[in-house]
Amino acid sequence: xxxxxxxxxxxxxxxxxxxxxxxxxxxxxxxxxxxxxxxxxxxxxxxxxxxxxxxxxxxxxxxxxxxxxxxxxxxxxxxxxxxxxxxxxxxxxxxxxxxxxxxxxxxxxxxxxxxxxxxxxxxxxxxxxxxxxxxxxxxxxxxxxxxxxxxxxxxxxxxxxxxxxxxxxxxxxxxxxxxxxxxxxxxxxxxxxxxxxxxxxxxxxxxxxxxxxxxxxxxxxxxxxxxxxxxxxxxxxxxxxxxxxxxxxxxxxxxxxxxxxxxxxxxxxxxxxxxxxxxxxxxxxxxxxxxxxxxxxxxxxxxxxxxxxxxxxxxxxxxxxxxxxxxxxxxxxxxxxxxxxxxxxxxxxxxxxxxxxxxxxxxxxxxxxxxxx
Ligand code: GLA
Numbered sequence: 408x409x410x411x412x413x414x415x416x417x418x419x420x421x422x423x424x425x426x427x428x429x430x431x432x433x434x435x436x437x438x439x440x441x442x443x444x445x446x447x448x449x450x451x452x453x454x455x456x457x458x459x460x461x462x463x464x465x466x467x468x469x470x471x472x473x474x475x476x477x478x479x480x481x482x483x484x485x486x487x488x489x490x491x492x493x494x495x496x497x498x499x500x501x502x503x504x505x506x507x508x509x510x511x512x513x514x515x516x517x518x519x520x521x522x523x524x525x526x527x528x529x530x531x532x533x534x535x536x537x538x539x540x541x542x543x544x545x546x547x548x549x550x551x552x553x554x555x556x557x558x559x560x561x562x563x564x565x566x567x568x569x570x571x572x573x574x575x576x577x578x579x580x581x582x583x584x585x586x587x588x589x590x591x592x593x594x595x596x597x598x599x600x601x602x603x604x605x606x607x608x609x610x611x612x613x614x615x616x617x618x619x620x621x622x623x624x625x626x627x628x629x630x631x632x633x634x635x636x637x638x639x640x641x642x643x644x645x646x647x648x649x650x651x652x653x654x655x656x657x658x659x660x661x662x663x664x665x666x667x668x669x670x671x672x673x674x675x676x677x678x679x680x681x682x683x684x685x686x687x688x689x690x691x692x693x694x695x696x697x698x699x700x701x702x703x704x705x706x707x708x709x710x711x712x713x714x715x716x717x718x719x720x721x722x723x724x725x726x727x728x729x730x731x732x733x734x735x736x737x738x739x740x741x742x743x744x745x746x747x748x749x750x751x752x753x754x755x756x757x758x759x760x761x762x763x764x765x766x767x768x769x770x771x772x773x774x775x776x777x778x779x780x
Contacts, residue, residue: 412584418453423663426633427459430477440666455497458508486528497531502548503538517555525561535568553582575612585618592622593638610693627664627673648772654686655694681750722767733762744780
C-alpha cells in the first residue's frame with residue numbers, strides 16, 4: 408500500500424508560462440530539461456500537462472480524446488517517456504461539464520476517465536472546478552472523482568483545484584492530497600503576497616497526504632507567457648521571497664517557468680537544497696506566524712524534525728530596513744543561546760543570545776535556521 412503525497416509534491420506544470428499553447432515537443436523537451444538541468448534530482452519529479460491537451464468532444468464510446476494535432480503519439484507515449492526517465496506524469500481535468508478553457512470535462516464520466524488515466528500511467532490528477540453542473544455540491548463532485556481514482560487500479564495523487572471558500576475544511580475528506588486555497592497566482596509581487604500570505608493561519612489543515620496549495624510557482628516566469636503577461640513580472644528578490652515562503656508553508660513546489668531556457672539566478676533559487684529540505688522536512692509542521700506590530704513585516708517560524716526552528720522575516724516595504732528577531736514565542740527562552748545559519752546565502756552567522764537585529768532588503772526576506780545550544 409502506498410501513502411501518496413507524504414511530502415509536499417514537487418514538479419513542473421505547463422500552465423503558468425504556456426497556458427493552452429502546449430504540444431508534445433514542449434513536454435518532451437521539458438522532461439529532458441528536468442533531468443539534464445538537475446531539477447529531478449533535487450526532487451522535482453512530477454511533470455503535469457494542464458488544460459487544453461484534450462478535445463471539446465468525446466468519442467463515440469464517451470472517451471476523452473487527446474488532441475492528435477498537438478500530441479501525435481498520445482498520452483500513454485508521454486507517460487512512458489516520463490517513467491523511463493524517473494519522472495511522474497500529471498494531467499488536468501475538471502469536475503464540471505467543461506474545463507476552464509472549454510474542453511470536455513469529467514462530470515458524469517469520472518469512472519471512465521479515471522480508468523483511462525490509469526491506463527496512460529497518470530500519477531497525478533489536477534482537478535479543476537469550472538462549469539460545474541447546477542445542483543451538484545462541490546464536495547460531492549470531488550468525492551465522485553476521488554472515489555473513481557481509488558477504484559482505478561493505480562496510485563494517483565488527487566490535486567483539488569479551486570472549490571469554494573473554506574476548501575481546506577472539507578477537501579481532504581474527498582481523498583484529495585492537496586487543495587488550492589485561492590484563485591490563480593499572477594507573476595507580480597502583489598499576487599505573490601496575496602496568495603502566499605493568505606495561506607498563513609491555515610497551517611493546522613496542512614500535513615502529510617493533504618497539503619494546502621497556494622498555487623504554483625511563478626519563479627522565473629519573468630513577465631512572459633500566460634500568467635507572466637497578466638502579472639507583468641517580479642524581481643529576483645521577489646522570486647526568492649516567493650520560493651522561500653512556499654517552502655515555509657509546506658506548499659507543493661510546482662515550477663512554471665520555461666525549463667529549457669532558465670536564467671542561472673532562477674535555477675539557483677529553485678535548486679536551493681537547504682530551502683527544499685525545509686519544505687520536505689520529516690516533522691511536516693507548517694510555518695506559523697509570530698505576531699508583530701509592524702504591518703509591513705511577516706515573521707514566520709517553522710519547527711523542524713530534530714529540534715531546529717527556521718525563522719523567516721519578509722520585508723514588504725519598498726525600502727530596506729532592520730527587524731529585531733527573537734525566539735521566545737516558539738518554545739525557547741530569550742536567554743537561550745542559539746546558533747543561526749542563513750539558508751539563502753549558505754553561511755553560518757554565529758551564536759546569539761537575546762535575539763538579533765537583521766537587515767532586510769525591500770520586497771525581500773531572510774531565512775535563518777536556528778539551533779539551540
Ligand atoms: C484554472 C486553474 C489554473 C489552470 C486553468 C486552466 O484557472 O486555476 O491553474 O489550471 O484553470 O484552464
